Amino acid sequence: MLTRLAYRSFQSLLVTFCLLITVFATDLRAQDDLRAMVDALGEGSFAKTVEQVEALARTGDPKIVPALEALAAGDLYQRNSDKQVFLTRTAGGTLTLVDPLTGEEVGTEAASALTKIRVNNSLRRAVRTALGGLTLMSPDAGVRLQAAQTMLRSPSADALEQVETALAAETNANVKPVLERARAAALLVSDRPDDEKKAAVAVIGNAGGQDALSLLSAALASADDNLRPDIEAAISSIKERQALWSVGQNVWYGLSLGSVLLLAAIGLAITFGVMGIINMAHGEMVMLGAYTTFVVQEVIRTSFPGLFDWSLAIALPLAFLVTGAVGLAIERGVIRFLYGRPLETLLATWGISLILQQAVRSIFGPTNREVGNPSWMSGAFELGGLTVTWNRLWIIVFALAVFTALLFLLKKTPMGLQMRAVTQNRRMASSMGIRTPWVDALTFALGSGIAGIAGVALSQIDNVSPNLGQGYIIDSFMVVVFGGVGNLWGTLVGAFTLGILNKFLEPYAGAVLGKILVLVLIILFIQKRPRGLFALKGRAVEA
Amino acid sequence: MITSFLLKSFDRTVIVAVGIILGLGLLIPALNLLTAPDHPLHVPTYLVSLFGKYLTYALLALALDLVWGFCGILSLGHAAFFALGGYAMGMYLMRQIGARGSYGNPLLPDFMVFLNWKELPWFWYGFDMFWFAALMVVLVPGLLAFVFGWFAFRSRVNGVYLSIITQAMTFALLLAFFRNDMGFGGNNGLTDFKDILGFNIQADGTRAALFAASAVALAAALVMTSGMVRSKYGKILVGVRDAESRTRFLGYRVEHFKLFAFTVSAMMAGVAGALYVPQVGIINPGEFEPGNSIEVVIWTAVGGRGTLIGPIIGAILVNGGKSIFTAAFPEFWLFALGGLFVLVTLFLPRGIVGTAQAWRAKRKEYRKAADDEAVKGMAAAEPLAAE
Numbered sequence: 066m067l068t069r070l071a072y073r074s075f076q077s078l079l080v081t082f083c084l085l086i087t088v089f090a091t092d093l094r095a096q097d098d099l100r101a102m103v104d105a106l107g108e109g110s111f112a113k114t115v116e117q118v119e120a121l122a123r124t125g126d127p128k129i130v131p132a133l134e135a136l137a138a139g140d141l142y143q144r145n146s147d148k149q150v151f152l153t154r155t156a157g158g159t160l161t162l163v164d165p166l167t168g169e170e171v172g173t174e175a176a177s178a179l180t181k182i183r184v185n186n187s188l189r190r191a192v193r194t195a196l197g198g199l200t201l202m203s204p205d206a207g208v209r210l211q212a213a214q215t216m217l218r219s220p221s222a223d224a225l226e227q228v229e230t231a232l233a234a235e236t237n238a239n240v241k242p243v244l245e246r247a248r249a250a251a252l253l254v255s256d257r258p259d260d261e262k263k264a265a266v267a268v269i270g271n272a273g274g275q276d277a278l279s280l281l282s283a284a285l286a287s288a289d290d291n292l293r294p295d296i297e298a299a300i301s302s303i304k305e306r307q308a309l310w311s312v313g314q315n316v317w318y319g320l321s322l323g324s325v326l327l328l329a330a331i332g333l334a335i336t337f338g339v340m341g342i343i344n345m346a347h348g349e350m351v352m353l354g355a356y357t358t359f360v361v362q363e364v365i366r367t368s369f370p371g372l373f374d375w376s377l378a379i380a381l382p383l384a385f386l387v388t389g390a391v392g393l394a395i396e397r398g399v400i401r402f403l404y405g406r407p408l409e410t411l412l413a414t415w416g417i418s419l420i421l422q423q424a425v426r427s428i429f430g431p432t433n434r435e436v437g438n439p440s441w442m443s444g445a446f447e448l449g450g451l452t453v454t455w456n457r458l459w460i461i462v463f464a465l466a467v468f469t470a471l472l473f474l475l476k477k478t479p480m481g482l483q484m485r486a487v488t489q490n491r492r493m494a495s496s497m498g499i500r501t502p503w504v505d506a507l508t509f510a511l512g513s514g515i516a517g518i519a520g521v522a523l524s525q526i527d528n529v530s531p532n533l534g535q536g537y538i539i540d541s542f543m544v545v546v547f548g549g550v551g552n553l554w555g556t557l558v559g560a561f562t563l564g565i566l567n568k569f570l571e572p573y574a575g576a577v578l579g580k581i582l583v584l585v586l587i588i589l590f591i592q593k594r595p596r597g598l599f600a601l602k603g604r605a606v607e608a
Numbered sequence: 609m610i611t612s613f614l615l616k617s618f619d620r621t622v623i624v625a626v627g628i629i630l631g632l633g634l635l636i637p638a639l640n641l642l643t644a645p646d647h648p649l650h651v652p653t654y655l656v657s658l659f660g661k662y663l664t665y666a667l668l669a670l671a672l673d674l675v676w677g678f679c680g681i682l683s684l685g686h687a688a689f690f691a692l693g694g695y696a697m698g699m700y701l702m703r704q705i706g707a708r709g710s711y712g713n714p715l716l717p718d719f720m721v722f723l724n725w726k727e728l729p730w731f732w733y734g735f736d737m738f739w740f741a742a743l744m745v746v747l748v749p750g751l752l753a754f755v756f757g758w759f760a761f762r763s764r765v766n767g768v769y770l771s772i773i774t775q776a777m778t779f780a781l782l783l784a785f786f787r788n789d790m791g792f793g794g795n796n797g798l799t800d801f802k803d804i805l806g807f808n809i810q811a812d813g814t815r816a817a818l819f820a821a822s823a824v825a826l827a828a829a830l831v832m833t834s835g836m837v838r839s840k841y842g843k844i845l846v847g848v849r850d851a852e853s854r855t856r857f858l859g860y861r862v863e864h865f866k867l868f869a870f871t872v873s874a875m876m877a878g879v880a881g882a883l884y885v886p887q888v889g890i891i892n893p894g895e896f897e898p899g900n901s902i903e904v905v906i907w908t909a910v911g912g913r914g915t916l917i918g919p920i921i922g923a924i925l926v927n928g929g930k931s932i933f934t935a936a937f938p939e940f941w942l943f944a945l946g947g948l949f950v951l952v953t954l955f956l957p958r959g960i961v962g963t964a965q966a967w968r969a970k971r972k973e974y975r976k977a978a979d980d981e982a983v984k985g986m987a988a989a990e991p992l993a994a995e
Contacts, residue, residue, distance in 0.1 A: 090889060167821070237650070299748075337683055341768075343771075343772075343904075348862075363862050399950055399954065402954055403953065403954070406953075406957075407767065407768050408682045408767070408768070408771065409953045409957065410766075410953075411682070411771065412902070412905060412906060412909060412949050413949055413950050413953040413954065414954075415902050415906075415949055415951075416906075416945070416946040416947065416948065416949020416950040417946060417949075417950060418946070419943075419945055420942065420946035420947065420950075421944045421947030422942065423940075423942035423943050423946070424936060424938070424943075426942075427939060431937055452609065484824055534901075537797075539775060539776065539898060542772050542775070542776075543772075543776060546772055546773075547820075571627045576806060577783050577784075577787055578784075580780075580783055581780045581784050584776045584779060584780040584783075585780060586774060587773070588756075588773050588776055588777060588780075589759075590763075591760075591769060591773050592759045592763040592765065593758065593763070595763055597766045601773050
């Protein structure tokens with residue numbers, strides 16, 4: 066995929082480079098020779114002109130391509146006064162003259178001062194052959210590729226022989242398959258025997274894609290009974306592959322949604338999952354993270370415009386600190402008095418969420434604030450039949466990175482050990498000399514801080530408004546409850562399962578109904594497994 | 609049997625509360641209808657509707673208190689039951705408009721004509737009759753609560769998990785009712801009502817009657833819940849709240865007790881919604897907002913969960929405060945509400961009524977202890993001190 070992208074840009078560079086070389090390296094004498102040959106197109110009979118065209122083709126110089134194209138289209142004129150040949154563009158009663166080799170405008174003439182160079186069918190064929198040969202045989206692989214693609218898109222039986230000669234001479238591994246397909250496409254519309262056509266159908270069928278589908282459908286309309294089953298089989302195989310790609314696309318969208326859910330829920334997996342606090346203000350922590358990003362970008366825009374691509378990297382630690390500090394304050398100020406009364410924490414944190422929302426609304430205003438994408442997060446690329454946007458890809462990567470970091474923190478660090486000890490058996494942990502109140506405070510701050518950095522990522526794909534958090538709170542709870550409380554892996558699996566499920570339901574049920582179905586499924590699932598996918602086992606759960 | 613039920617339901621507080629509610633139900637409509645507009649005691653019609661709205665909220669809070677205060681089920685879905693009742697009433701009111709809508713279609717409500725629907729969806733049949741709509745007002749929320757509770761309580765989903773899935777249910781309904789295809793008017797909901805039972809819904813007399821109806825409904829609900837919680841059933845309900853496993857081990861089918869309370873409570877919420885809609889004049893999917901359900905919880909918490917008159921007082925106080933606040937300082941209402949949530953949970957966990965009762969009980973105990981001391985003299989003081 067990436068190599069293809071790199072190849073594309075390399076290719077265009079190469080073409081530009083070659084053009085420059087031709088312009089500079091061709092000396093004036095050669096220019097004069099060509100000029101004379103083009104002028105000769107205006108002389109004599111059709112047969113003579115055909116000879117001239119063939120002579121031009123033998124030069125292999127791409128500069129004559131416009132002149133030949135114009136000749137076939139009937140836009141090539143000879144000036145009566147000096148027998149020079151020009152391309153023309155009509156402008157009212159006069160014709161604008163264009164130099165056939167350089168493409169420069171050289172003046173205007175009345176239509177009466179010019180004679181049109183007449184063409185007949187044999188001349189047209191000669192021109193087409195010359196053109197095809199010129200581009201298909203061009204020394205530049207990029208030009209050849211383009212020519213082959215053009216032929217593939219508009220196949221003609223006339224070009225078949227050229228394509229075959231070009232194919233025989235082709236060595237470039239990138240151009241060759243396209244040429245083969247172009248040959249097959251041309252063959253399908255030619256009057257070659259059915260055996261060859263069958264092979265051609267197979268070639269096109271293997272290539273796949275929308276183009277191949279339309280080629281084959283066109284061929285199907287005029288095919289005889291002998292060929293028909295082959296074409297139909299090829300068409301259905303292409304359609305199957307397309308269906309497979311669309312499944313892939315759904316999986317990708319699902320992964321993308323899942324990563325968003327994971328980001329939104331992962332902080333809650335700490336505060337709700339590990340600590341058992343129903344933190345309704347969790348969404349507001351995400352929102353605060355997003356607003357931190359906004360503030361950072363505002364400062365960068367006004368003071369250090371050059372740093373814009375770094376804005377997210379700067380916002381990440383800041384968001385973590387800001388929301389972590391707010392979380393710490395909430396835990397010390399309110400939640401610590403409510404341990405053991407989970408339903409009342411729900412009310413208190415809901416109250417806090419209202420206060421935070423209104424505070425942000427009062428400070429930043431009720432409307433959406435603009436948060437920009439850094440350059441490395443904008444744009445998209447193609448992967449087979451998939452379109453992948455960079456920001457979605459980065460968010461998946463980021464969500465997994467946050468998940469891994471958190472897992473590491475919980476399982477491999479002394480702080481994580483203390484957190485787990487306190488949540489599993491508070492009194493025992495306390496007896497072992499762990500300062501449980503501080504561990505509580507820091508755990509809550511950690512969960513809030515993670516919600517904050519999730520906000521930085523979500524600011525890239527969502528509207529940054531005071532209501533940002535409200536949109537995520539229910540989804541986050543669903544993910545944590547579905548995955549199983551107290552288990553980070555459950556959150557990971559839960560987020561991606563719900564994300565993919567949602568995206569697979571969407572095409573059948575529509576976005577809203579799909580979401581409703583997912584909610585209903587979760588409610589039913591909770592009946593079956595009240596503790597979620599990965600339930601903690603043991604007596605501690607009942608307490 | 610009914611008389612014994614009634615007799616048991618009446619303790620002194622409830623009698624006083626029912627008296628006050630019924631008295632207000634007479635007094636306010638009378639002040640509105642019988643006094644001249646410039647009379648100092650005149651109650652303007654908009655206030656009648658506003659107070660009527662508070663009464664329906666009080667009924668909703670009472671319904672929540674039955675499950676939360678007495679059974680320990682924190683439902684975050686009561687706004688959904690309320691809204692379903694409201695929609696059932698709204699559908700009746702829509703059908704009453706008849707050919708007077710902007711499109712003049714005698715059968716289809718305006719929004720269906722607008723959506724190019726040709727015939728009435730099957731679930732709109734019957735709503736032209738009041739008795740059918742009134743039945744649906746209790747049946748639809750009741751049935752939903754029954755089915756939902758049947759599954760949830762049987763699988764022993766409780767505590768926080770139950771709260772979260774009731775919230776999920778509410779959210780799913782919110783999304784569903786926002787859809788135009790559902791046939792409930794999409795995000796505009798149902799509005800532009802004209803008549804109820806043949807009376808103009810805007811008229812002062814209708815408003816006063818609706819207020820009186822709300823007061824009667826609230827009083828009836830109060831008597832009913834009081835009867836429920838003072839019966840043996842109510843005692844077991846409290847047992848489920850305080851020690852669910854122990855109650856189960858004693859041989860009670862805990863899930864049946866919960867299911868009954870939950871279903872009755874949802875029906876009460878439905879009635880509250882049905883009385884709310886004609887007084888407010890609109891019902892839309894916004895009523896399903898998960899935030900609304902949580903607000904009901906705070907009314908109940910402020911007044912005092914586990915007491916019967918607490919939620920009524922809480923609902924009226926908080927909503928009265930909201931009306932005043934949002935008019936005077938709109939910016940600060942959310943600060944005030946949020947602060948209320950935090951402060952009540954921290955400093956007033958039993959609510960206003962609960963705290964007052966506890967204070968009174970303590971004083972009574974103290975006085976009794978003092979009396980005992982006086983009677984028994986110094987000899988009794990020793991065991992008391994040892995305690």
